[in-house]
Amino acid sequence: MTDAWMDGCPFCRIVRGETDTRILYQDDLVTAFPDIRPIAPYHFLIVPNVHLESVNEVEPAHEAALGRMFSVARRLAEDYHVTHSGYRLIVNTGPHAGQSVFHLHMHFIAGRHMPFRA
Numbered sequence: 001m002t003d004a005w006m007d008g009c010p011f012c013r014i015v016r017g018e019t020d021t022r023i024l025y026q027d028d029l030v031t032a033f034p035d036i037r038p039i040a041p042y043h044f045l046i047v048p049n050v051h052l053e054s055v056n057e058v059e060p061a062h063e064a065a066l067g068r069m070f071s072v073a074r075r076l077a078e079d080y081h082v083t084h085s086g087y088r089l090i091v092n093t094g095p096h097a098g099q100s101v102f103h104l105h106m107h108f109i110a111g112r113h114m115p116f117r118a
């Protein structure tokens with residue numbers, strides 16, 4: 001991935017604090033923020049701070065960040081009181097899955113019934 005492309009990556013820009021996106025959580029490994037086009041009352045994105053295009057670029061060195069993404073999902077569920085009502089975590093990868101932003105991200109979706117089942 002070229003530096004020039006990363007400069008334009010919308011999620012890298014959010015991670016670097018270059019936008020007015022509301023940051024829900026950030027640490028040394030991951031950042032969480034609201035999806036700009038929410039499909040549910042609670043629709044957040046959790047991303048590794050490092051630029052990975054998709055799961056296809058994941059290596060063992062990234063496991064700490066990927067594990068942290070799940071810890072943050074649990075934390076968001078508690079913060080927004082959906083631990084028991086439930087939530088869905090989605091990582092779209094590639095064209096068939098409809099991935100549209102090529103910085104790996106986990107959708108956190110909650111607050112309504114989700115009839116579609118994988």
Ligand code: 5GP
Binds near residue numbers: 021034036037099102
């Ligand atoms: P994908 O389809 O790649 O899994 O999901 C990308 C998601 O990123 C979409 O739900 C879209 O609404 C969201 N998104 C795209 N650009 C931005 C942005 O600049 N800011 C935020 N907060 N969300 C974005």
Ligand code: ZN
Binds near residue numbers: 013103
């Ligand atoms: Zn990026």
